[in-house]
Amino acid sequence: MNTLLLGAVAYDPKVVTIWDGFRSYFAKHGLDLDYVLFSNYERQVLAHLAGHVHVAWSSPLAWLQVERAAAVRGRTARAIAMRDTDRDLTSVIVAQRSVATLGELKGKRVAVGAADSPQATMIPLEHLAANGLVAGRDFEVVYHDVLVGKHGDHIGGERDAAKALASGAVDAACLLDGNHLAFSRDGTLAAGKTHVVAQTARYDHCNFTVLDDAPPQLVARFESLLSAMRYDDAEVRPLMDLEGLKAWAPGRTSGYATLAASCERFGSLKPLLDQAARELPVRA
Amino acid sequence: MSPASRAVLDLGSLGLDRGGDVLLRRALAALPANHEVEVRGSSPDLALHLGALCRAGGHALCEGASGLVVRRGTATDARWAGATRAGRADARVSGAVDEHPSARWGVAARGALVEAGAPAFDFTLSDKDEVWADEAAGLYAQAAAVQWDPATAIAWGTPFELSDELEDAIVQIMTYLIENETAALQVPARFLGRIHPHFREVMQLLAIQAADEARHIEVFTRRALLRRSQLGLSSAGGQASLLTLFEEPDFALASFLLSVLGEGTFLSLLWFLHEHAPDPITKDVVRLAAQDEARHVSFGLAHLGRHLARDPSLYRRLALAVERRHDALRDTAGLNGEVWDALVVVAAGSLLPADVERGHGAVVALSQQMSDKRARRLERLGFAAAEARALSDLHTRNFM
Numbered sequence: 001m002n003t004l005l006l007g008a009v010a011y012d013p014k015v016v017t018i019w020d021g022f023r024s025y026f027a028k029h030g031l032d033l034d035y036v037l038f039s040n041y042e043r044q045v046l047a048h049l050a051g052h053v054h055v056a057w058s059s060p061l062a063w064l065q066v067e068r069a070a071a072v073r074g075r076t077a078r079a080i081a082m083r084d085t086d087r088d089l090t091s092v093i094v095a096q097r098s099v100a101t102l103g104e105l106k107g108k109r110v111a112v113g114a115a116d117s118p119q120a121t122m123i124p125l126e127h128l129a130a131n132g133l134v135a136g137r138d139f140e141v142v143y144h145d146v147l148v149g150k151h152g153d154h155i156g157g158e159r160d161a162a163k164a165l166a167s168g169a170v171d172a173a174c175l176l177d178g179n180h181l182a183f184s185r186d187g188t189l190a191a192g193k194t195h196v197v198a199q200t201a202r203y204d205h206c207n208f209t210v211l212d213d214a215p216p217q218l219v220a221r222f223e224s225l226l227s228a229m230r231y232d233d234a235e236v237r238p239l240m241d242l243e244g245l246k247a248w249a250p251g252r253t254s255g256y257a258t259l260a261a262s263c264e265r266f267g268s269l270k271p272l273l274d275q276a277a278r279e280l281p282v283r284a
Numbered sequence: 285m286s287p288a289s290r291a292v293l294d295l296g297s298l299g300l301d302r303g304g305d306v307l308l309r310r311a312l313a314a315l316p317a318n319h320e321v322e323v324r325g326s327s328p329d330l331a332l333h334l335g336a337l338c339r340a341g342g343h344a345l346c347e348g349a350s351g352l353v354v355r356r357g358t359a360t361d362a363r364w365a366g367a368t369r370a371g372r373a374d375a376r377v378s379g380a381v382d383e384h385p386s387a388r389w390g391v392a393a394r395g396a397l398v399e400a401g402a403p404a405f406d407f408t409l410s411d412k413d414e415v416w417a418d419e420a421a422g423l424y425a426q427a428a429a430v431q432w433d434p435a436t437a438i439a440w441g442t443p444f445e446l447s448d449e450l451e452d453a454i455v456q457i458m459t460y461l462i463e464n465e466t467a468a469l470q471v472p473a474r475f476l477g478r479i480h481p482h483f484r485e486v487m488q489l490l491a492i493q494a495a496d497e498a499r500h501i502e503v504f505t506r507r508a509l510l511r512r513s514q515l516g517l518s519s520a521g522g523q524a525s526l527l528t529l530f531e532e533p534d535f536a537l538a539s540f541l542l543s544v545l546g547e548g549t550f551l552s553l554l555w556f557l558h559e560h561a562p563d564p565i566t567k568d569v570v571r572l573a574a575q576d577e578a579r580h581v582s583f584g585l586a587h588l589g590r591h592l593a594r595d596p597s598l599y600r601r602l603a604l605a606v607e608r609r610h611d612a613l614r615d616t617a618g619l620n621g622e623v624w625d626a627l628v629v630v631a632a633g634s635l636l637p638a639d640v641e642r643g644h645g646a647v648v649a650l651s652q653q654m655s656d657k658r659a660r661r662l663e664r665l666g667f668a669a670a671e672a673r674a675l676s677d678l679h680t681r682n683f684m
């Protein structure tokens with residue numbers, strides 16, 4: 001097989017533009033890459049484990065899912081690259097002025113994004129839990145489930161959470177730092193009406209993931225062409241703008257600890273692991 | 285970089301979500317790549333938002349004892365590294381107007397610095413030789429200065445007496461003028477959307493010319509309806525003649541047929557109507573239209589003259605276009621007979637035989653004058669006298 005197959009999730013129509021563009025970039029440099037789009041990360045993870053794709057563009061949660069499901073099968077997953085903008089993100093918990101501190105959220109209503117959004121739900125809820133406030137026990141969680149299965153890639157859930165906060169329907173909302181800036185700038189969050197009561201530790205976002213059976217030469221070529229992609233190249237800059245990066249960085253897995261803790265605490269990996277066990281039984 | 289030489293941006297209480305980001309970008313733009321600026325301020329979200337902005341912008345943020353320090357990344361430089369300057373804004377500067385502007389300059393202002401990788405626009409008229417005239421800027425300025433308001437430029441309420449025969453004749457002439465003005469609006473407007481905007485002055489001139497024609501249509505309609513509730517006749521032959529203008533896909537040929545030959549001929553017609561107008565309103569509307577038409581003819585002569593000087597093979601194509609149009613219209617009636625009659629009646633001023641004879645003579649003389657002036661314009665473009673005369677005689681009998 002001389003074609004590298006890449007899996008990605010179609011969280012937005014622009015994904016087709018991005019991958020068609022990257023596909024022709026790779027073709028021009030001698031790498032035959034084709035892509036498969038999935039409607040949700042779980043299906044992509046299962047397809048990856050089943051060998052239908054060689055590389056997957058994984059959300060942080062999809063990374064933990066595929067890594068764990070691979071480990072169960074005695075296999076290993078590797079993060080080979082990520083965007084510069086996938087590194088060192090933080091999320092914030094923004095509250096009404098009447099809520100002075102994180103502790104005062106006890107008994108209150110907290111808006112989050114989609115249930116499977118690392119940045120707008122899982123990591124902030126872990127931060128709250130680590131500070132003694134457990135979702136469902138100490139406060140009520142108000143989900144904004146726009147496109148579950150997309151792991152929060154679609155910004156709609158976070159915007160709805162911010163609107164719920166602005167309208168007074170909830171006492172606090174969980175947002176990615178960059179979206180807090182965007183929603184403050186565009187007026188979704190009016191000046192001075194809310195304030196940040198907590199900021200999470202830094203964490204990392206998406207990565208390109210391969211399993212141990214990926215064709216090594218094609219993967220090596222893919223890695224080297226990715227890192228050669230330059231922002232001063234007018235042909236690829238529009239694609240890099242669409243994908244939201246200035247440069248590709250090497251993959252690292254040190255930034256997923258908080259999300260892993262969240263999964264551990266709330267049992268978030270279990271449904272995927274159960275589904276994998278049903279669909280891809282571990283052979284003795 | 286030592287803290288002593290580090291730039292400082294003090295935002296005071298201004299947040300990066302309330303405009304502080306503009307000041308940050310300006311501070312970074314003033315620095316070479318990899319140099320640092322220390323950001324100070326009291327906004328509670330300053331560090332939070334600075335982190336998000338730096339990540340998105342490809343800058344490094346160092347938070348430490350020395351405060352919030354941003355090291356400028358290279359993305360902004362990279363974005364503009366391959367940009368090109370799309371000519372110069374002032375057309376009088378040498379080299380300002382490119383001979384073949386890039387499709388990727390698109391609708392960017394002439395003189396702007398255009399990012400590489402912009403999409404290519406499909407402007408099919410993108411050779412300077414095809415469209416340009418140095419006179420365009422001056423003609424545009426003139427046109428802009430003399431735009432008149434149809435509501436006030438004409439004293440619509442001026443009282444006058446007119447016989448039914450003359451009123452009918454004027455209504456018929458106005459009906460004819462309106463359909464010709466409509467062609468004069470739409471034919472160049474179709475090319476307008478195909479002209480590369482790099483040729484800004486030409487684009488502006490054709491736009492204001494379309495606005496001229498819109499006003500001509502308005503005032504002729506208004507004059508026709510002054511005392512009648514219906515307009516006159518529109519003949520198949522007249523429309524067939526105008527259709528050939530719509531069917532000419534080549535800008536040079538279309539503007540030769542329309543502006544030089546057609547609008548040139550119309551100039552004579554409008555001044556003839558001005559001379560013989562039986563009422564003050566008619567006199568005013570045709571005068572205002574004729575003044576505008578003179579500019580339309582001037583631009584046609586100017587850009588075709590320049591084009592011919594650069595590409596003498598265009599002479600043959602222009603001549604062929606006239607012959608082709610003549611052949612296409614050979615079996616049509618040409619000028620609406622009702623229009624001819626109406627012109628005679630207007631020039632006569634009455635239906636008395638002696639007056640009609642004089643009117644007839646005046647219209648025949650008008651035809652001759654139109655033909656002579658067409659030939660003279662063709663000579664101005666560089667056609668030899670005999671060919672100019674021959675081509676003039678082949679021009680449509682419909683005038684436009």
Ligand SMILES: [Fe+2]
Nearest residue numbers: 465468497500
């Ligand atoms: Fe006109």
Ligand SMILES: [Fe+2]
Nearest residue numbers: 468547577580
């Ligand atoms: Fe005109």
